[in-house]
Amino acid sequence: MGAPPTLRRLASAAATLLLLLLLLHLPTTILSQVVNTTATTNLTFSFPSFDKSEQFSNLTVVGDANINQGALQLTPDTQNSVEYLVNKSGRVLLNRPVILWQDHPAPSTNSTTTADAAGKRVASFNTTFSVNVYRVHNATPGEGFAFIIAPDLQKPTQSYAGFLGLTNATLNGNPNNHLVAVEFDTVKQPYDPDDNHVGLDINNVVSNATASLTPFGIEIAPLNATNYTIWIDYDGGDRHIWVYMAVQGQPKPSFTVLNFSLDLGAHVSQNSYFGFSASTGSDYQLNCILSWNLTVEDLSEGNNVGGGMAGWKLGVAIGVPVAAAVLVAGLLVFFYMRRRPVRDDPSVLMDKLKSLPGQPKEFMFDELRKATNNFDEKLKLGQGGFGMVYKGVLPGDNPGEKIEVAVKKFSRDNSKGGQDDFIHELSIINRLRHKHLVRLVGWCHKNGVLLLVYDYMPNGSLDHHLFCDADTPLLSWERRYNIIAGVASALHYLHNEYDQKVVHRDLKASNVMLDASFHARLGDFGLARAIDVDKTSYTERELAGVPGTMGYIAPECFHTGRATRESDVFAFGALVLETVCGRRPRCDVAGFQFLADWVWKLHRERRLLDAVDPRLAYAGDYVAEDVERFLLLGLACSLPTPAERPTTAGIVQIISRSVEPPAVPPFKPAFVWPAAVPMDEDGESSRLTSTVVTSSYYASSSGWTPRYISTVEHVEAGDMPNSIVVKNDQPGRGGD
CATH class of the missing domain: 1.10.510.10 (Transferase(Phosphotransferase) domain 1)
Structure with a gap:
């Protein structure tokens, strides 16, 4: 049962009143500084499309890249000469460097980043870009493209084919490359999982982490050219990178196609350049970046608002009264929260799951690690948006007995989202009993690692x-x-x-x-x-x-x-x-x-x-x-x-x-939205409020948005008379 309404209003009013009283008694100059200490400074670069003039103002084009047809053509954009398409590589980079880390920063209370044990502070960033990879003449695609963080505006020679414009045979793996890239690869090399994957590259085209995009229903270079949106988020405090991908027009997914621990401060130059690279080999494709937005935390001098001794004195000046206000309000809120139901707290849910009758076995992490040979890639059964599944062998109840199981390791292990996914799956499956449902054998939740154990399906x-x-x-x-x-x-x-x-x-x-x-x-x-x-x-x-x-x-x-x-x-x-x-x-x-x-x-x-x-x-x-x-x-x-x-x-x-x-x-039948035809005041159906859309809408891999509407036509007689059909064309590839 929740707290009584009177108590809720009392807690809210008390907290607001205390804060107002505090602010009204502070000098105006102090109030100004209080506001400023919450500010953060970011560098933002936005390119809704690309003009050739950008090549002389904001961007540097290197190698076989070009700006054409409103897009960054990372490799030659032509269909006329096959010879001109093979064994090419190019880069397009912002022409100004960004400070990505600092040694021994001044104390700061407002930054979203944190310093590591050595005192290094790393900038956070997020970027969004849309891309189209086009197969010329429906040929086999090759090789791929990458979002890169590079130390300079140069491109290595001989960086075509599998080197993706990143390195070459001499430089590959050299820690002095100071290069980090997120690759989208369309050719399977001996070190790749397949010919349709995303990877995190550090000074090397042999990725530190890879994931196939096929389980997500994503094909980088489909036969029917498709625009994709890619989101890359990096947290400089947590030292972690997340990559998301979806058909353009769809919202940002909740699940990542790749996420991995990454300390940029240990790999890239302090002053680095953001951009893109791509290559072709004996097979080729057109790699088009259609739009790009980038936001990076500004670590330059003068942007550490509230830092240093002045910031510390300000904290002392306001800290005591603020602490008193927060303490009083906090006590009221704490009393209110005690009365609230706790069913949404993952730790409480976990405790409740342990006490459920017939609860599956709780395994020790070491048991499952041993059963899967330390989650050996050779034992991987599959991979999806929420985790990877491995085959495991556990000892049975009888001497010498072995039981085969499938162990699902959640991919978002250390995040709140990963715990929520785990709780949802466990709480549902635990109570389901049907001969045509996979049976849950047990589970493990240790040190942020989330595992579920199922019957093995041979x-x-x-x-x-x-x-x-x-x-x-x-x-x-x-x-x-x-x-x-x-x-x-x-x-x-x-x-x-x-x-x-x-x-x-x-x-x-x-x-x-x-x-x-x-x-x-x-x-x-x-x-x-x-x-x-x-x-x-x-x-x-x-x-x-x-x-x-x-x-x-x-x-x-x-x-x-x-x-x-x-x-x-x-x-x-x-x-x-x-x-x-x-x-x-x-x-x-x-x-x-x-x-x-x-x-x-x-x-x-x-x-x-x-x-x-x-x-x-x-x-x-x-x-x-x-x-x-x-x-x-x-x-x-x-x-x-x-x-x-x-x-x-x-x-x-x-x-x-x-x-x-x-x-x-x-x-x-046509897809009609709204599905239920609304009624007017006289009880008659109002047909004018419905939109009839052919199956090309929801069958389209790109989704439908109004800007892609190109034709409005009547359906042929005998199909769906008296209907207006809205069709969408396939979005352009950004440069033909």
Whole structure:
């Protein structure tokens, strides 16, 4: 029970009154200094686009780079001469250096940075830029680009191909490079995880930390040119860097694609330059920076407001009365806080979890480290937005017995967000009991490291079997049928049979695990949230942006920011089509961005069976009636209007053949927002307030914003009469 309203008002009023009394009795000159001590000074550079004149005023262009078509072309921007594109490298840098660290700074009470044991103070910064990487003639991309912090305005010679314009064969790994870069690499070298990854480079193109972007649904250089926004935040006090990436037009994600401990003061020159670099090799791509904003804490002399002896005397002058005021107000607030419920405190939640009946085992960290061979990369099973999963072997209860487990290590270990993610996942999974859900074995929370232990699934994830190489046995139709049925049963349990409604929010093939008998086990509840029984959706509070994975996200989620049971059903429909067709939801069929759009065309042409996985068709291993049943179900779940999608109860009945498959219109209905047509004062529907958007909106990898509207046209007669359709063109690549 919270504090009584009277007490809350008393605490708030008392704190405000004490502060006002204090300020009214301070001399005006003191008040001015009090205000100034809270100020911080930053250097900000903003380029909404780029003009050639910047080359002579704010930017330095080096090597094969250029400024053209309103963008920084880090490598030559042409499609006319292949010879001119290969083995090139370039840089574009701010032409003025920035002080990134200081030795033995004066004491400061206002800085967001802190000094380390040696007295070194490091500046914080954040940067945002948009980029487009374009495959010329749809060729194989190469090599990549990087955001860099460099000691000077030079570029090493012979820095093309895998050196990304950063180093060369002679300089690579030299600590005197004083270079730090965040690379976005499109070619797999022997030291890289794949050909689509982000990495942190320190004096070396062999990254200190890497992460594949594929699990995030991001492809740096897709066939259809896509604009991306990248955010890089660096905290000079915590000595930590965070990297975020999303399709342009989408908000900054809540999860990082890479984060790592980084002490800039130990690696870069005191006066360093910010900018970009890129290279091509025998393969090539166009690397275009479309816009750029950079904010850096100013460590130059005269900007340490409130520092030194004067600042210390000011602190003494006001410290005693402020302390007295804060103490009184603090006591009142403390008394109020004692009366508040503590259910949102992670440490209290953890204590409560320990006392829950049937609570999974709490493991010692050393046990799990030993079980995973110190989290050996060779034992990594997968990676997602919230952490990495490793295979582990634990001793059983009987002598000589060994138990295989999957250990999930959260990627945001030391942050409040990471603890919250851990608490959410643990608190939900702990109480779920269903044969088609992955079972939680235990957990560990030690020294800021967050770990969950699950049953090991020997047959991995569904996507591995659907999109495997030729050596992996074909997943039979019978198994696919049972897998879909199992996922449907698990989803129905989450939505309707558990005492709270649970919205999974990240239903996809990589989160469907397969046990030894190829039975489906729905897992990865890192995005799952429980909602009140009398509510229908979960409104985003912890996560900014749209949760989930592109291709599985329902169109309404881009407008509402809310996850619902209906959006889970949309993702299930994508999974059904994916499983039957053997194709990913973001379609690889020419002319279609989404698999559902292609299947809809086949449905209209009465050729649904043409959608079945060609490997199944070749083997003759499918039941035509069931294939059509599942494809119609998948289309019904993909309907743009949430209320028209089937419920999980209906889905289970359709899969069990107890009811007929749903009737699906021959043409995919338009996405209408708002979904529920509002009523006017006379009770009539007001059609003029709705916007009808074709599937190109939510199928577009770039999302939709008004500035990309290029045409407004009527739908052909027979498709959707009397409707206005708004289409969006693919955003330009920033220089052709």
